[in-house]
Amino acid sequence: MAPSGGSSAGAVIVVSHEASRTGAPVVGVAVLRALRKHGLATRLVLRWGGPLEGSLRSAADASSFEPMRRARALARTRHHPRMARAIEGAAAALVLLRRRPAAVWANTVMSGSWVGPALRLRVPVVLHVHELEPLTSAILGRYGLDGRWGRVRLVACSDAARRDLAEATSVPLDDIGLLPSLVDQHEIAARAGSKPRRVPVDGRLVVGACGSADPRKGFDLFLELAGRFADGSGEPAVFRWVGAADDSARAQAAGVPGVELVGEVADAVPELAAMDVVVVPSRADAFPLVVLEAMTLARPIVAFAVGGIPEQLGESGILVPPEDVDAMARAVSGLLADADNRHRRGEQAEARAHERFGFDRFEDAVAEIIDAVIDAPGRRG
Numbered sequence: 001m002a003p004s005g006g007s008s009a010g011a012v013i014v015v016s017h018e019a020s021r022t023g024a025p026v027v028g029v030a031v032l033r034a035l036r037k038h039g040l041a042t043r044l045v046l047r048w049g050g051p052l053e054g055s056l057r058s059a060a061d062a063s064s065f066e067p068m069r070r071a072r073a074l075a076r077t078r079h080h081p082r083m084a085r086a087i088e089g090a091a092a093a094l095v096l097l098r099r100r101p102a103a104v105w106a107n108t109v110m111s112g113s114w115v116g117p118a119l120r121l122r123v124p125v126v127l128h129v130h131e132l133e134p135l136t137s138a139i140l141g142r143y144g145l146d147g148r149w150g151r152v153r154l155v156a157c158s159d160a161a162r163r164d165l166a167e168a169t170s171v172p173l174d175d176i177g178l179l180p181s182l183v184d185q186h187e188i189a190a191r192a193g194s195k196p197r198r199v200p201v202d203g204r205l206v207v208g209a210c211g212s213a214d215p216r217k218g219f220d221l222f223l224e225l226a227g228r229f230a231d232g233s234g235e236p237a238v239f240r241w242v243g244a245a246d247d248s249a250r251a252q253a254a255g256v257p258g259v260e261l262v263g264e265v266a267d268a269v270p271e272l273a274a275m276d277v278v279v280v281p282s283r284a285d286a287f288p289l290v291v292l293e294a295m296t297l298a299r300p301i302v303a304f305a306v307g308g309i310p311e312q313l314g315e316s317g318i319l320v321p322p323e324d325v326d327a328m329a330r331a332v333s334g335l336l337a338d339a340d341n342r343h344r345r346g347e348q349a350e351a352r353a354h355e356r357f358g359f360d361r362f363e364d365a366v367a368e369i370i371d372a373v374i375d376a377p378g379r380r381g
Contacts, residue, residue, distance in 0.1 A: 011041035011061065012370065013101040017110030019050030021267075023289040024108040024130045026052065027157070027181045030359070031105060031128070032059035034366035040102070045095060047111065048073075051266065067091045085142055088113035096121050103374045109139040116143050119151055124373040126153040128179065132286050132307055133164040140168055153373050157181045158287040158308025177369055180311070182362045183292045185354060192273035192297055204236045205336055208275035210268050210290045211282070213245035213253075213261070218281030218304070221325055223256050225281065228329040230257045235336035242271045273297050276342065277335050279328065282306055291317075295353035298346035302331045312357075316348035 012035050016028045028044075029052070035042050036059070044060035046053065047069060057063040068091045075084035092114045096104070103124040106114045109131050118125040129136060145152075149169040155177040156162035166173045200206065207226075211217035219241065226239035237258065244264040245253070253259045262271060268290070272278065278294040280303035287308035294301055301317035303309045310319055318335075320327035335342050 010100070010102050011043045012103045012105055012374075013043045013045055013095070013099060014060065014105045014107060015045045015066075015111040015114050016047065016056055016107050018048040019046055019053040019056055021050075021052050023157075023181060023287065024110075025050070025056065026183070026289055027128075027130070028107045029055050029059045030182055030184070030362060031107065031366055032056070034359075034363040035105070035370060036061070037363060038367045038370065040370065043099060043101065064095075067094055081142070085113070089117055092117040093121065096123055103370065105370070109136055112140050112143055112145075115145055115152055116148075119148060124153070125151075126155055126369060126373060128155045128157070129161055129165050130157045130181070130286050131164075132161055132284050133167060136161075136164050137168040146170075153177065153369060155179045155369055156286075158311050160307045160311070161286040177365075179362070179365050179369065180308075180357060181287050181289060181292065182357045182359060183289055183296055183353075185296045185358065188269055188293055188296045191267055191269040193270075200238045202236075204238050205276040206240050206274060207237050207277045207279060207332055207336070208240040208242060208271065209279050209281060210242045210272060211288075212243050213241060213249035216283055217243075217285075218283055218323075219245075219249055220252070221281040221283075221304075221323060221328075222279065223252055223259065224325045225279065225328055225332065226256050226259050228325065229333075234333045237276075237332075237336055240271075240275065242268050269293055269297070272299060275299055277302065277332055279332060280304065280309060281325075281328065282309070283323065285309060287312065292353055292357055295349035295357075298350040300335050300342045300345035301349060302328055302335065304328070313349070314352055316345065316352045318345070 014032055016025050019025050032042050042060045044056055044063035045066050047066045068087050072084050072087040096117055104114055104118045105126045107128050109129055115125055115127055149171045154165055154171055156165050162176050162178055165176055209222050213219040238260055239258050240260045242262045245261050253261050272294050278299045278301045285307040291312045303317055303319055304322045305319040306322050318331045320331055
């Protein structure tokens with residue numbers, strides 16, 4: 001592997017807006033690995049750091065932070081959006097002029113600031129979108145790209161994100177590629193056994209969810225769900241939320257019996273593996289990786305039918321109408337009372353994850369996308 005500051009002329013630059021352990025940066029690692037396996041030199045440009053930084057850097061031949069990122073953040077903090085956009089554009093152009101890449105892979109709309117400079121410098125560009133409306137339009141609208149989308153290879157992580165991207169850009173749906181996200185299934189299995197399972201001392205079953213404890217992820221709906229079981233009817237269960245929770249969220253949870261807030265953890269996979277039923281109460285989610293992780297771990301899943309979740313689960317999980325807490329409670333209650341059904345649903349989910357969301361499929365799709373926008377000069381011998 002080339003050193004972090006090494007030359008990357010002719011490489012594919014992959015731009016990651018951050019390095020958290022959330023969906024898009026995790027998929028960014030997979031994109032880098034797929035490009036390298038396809039024989040292409042790669043360079044990672046990080047717009048901001050985070051706990052996944054080491055994994056992202058190790059997946060690339062070379063890496064660097066985006067220049068002037070602190071100045072950009074300061075401009076946004078002080079409510080100078082025009083200045084922030086100018087800094088973003090200058091930073092991207094500086095890297096492109098210095099590195100002369102074969103192409104740019106902008107991972108998420110949050111890396112959309114690279115599209116305009118790439119087009120001006122005639123660098124082929126892929127915009128890989130993981131978001132839904134209205135966020136897609138809100139972010140891409142900053143960069144004045146109307147009328148120029150025909151020169152960009154647009155790719156979405158799900159059919160739901162693809163439809164929203166078509167609406168935001170006025171690009172025909174058939175002209176937008178589909179690249180479903182994935183998880184490393186072997187790695188997930190290894191991580192699941194990396195720590196002892198957190199089992200309630202009284203033997204109750206665990207109904208769990210993962211994500212930031214906020215309205216988009218449906219934290220309030222999760223608390224409503226737990227409240228449906230607070231009277232002791234049905235199978236006894238602990239309702240466990242894994243993810244960052246501020247003081248307000250903790251105060252809300254304190255009033256609901258049977259709720260445990262684990263907080264933010266370095267790796268949520270062992271926590272997922274300890275759940276008897278996984279619920280996904282999100283109000284909107286393009287293609288949440290937690291669903292793929294739970295499927296890989298053979299967990300039975302109950303979810304609101306929003307975003308790309310129906311595409312992920314198919315018939316393997318139980319989908320209920322968005323924000324219908326009563327329907328979710330009935331589905332959860334049925335699973336808690338029927339161990340055979342839990343096992344059967346888990347097996348179906350695991351089989352679907354391996355069949356549809358494995359690395360081989362993802363790798364082939366990445367190769368097809370990048371080959372459509374560049375020729376062979378960036379390829380390593």
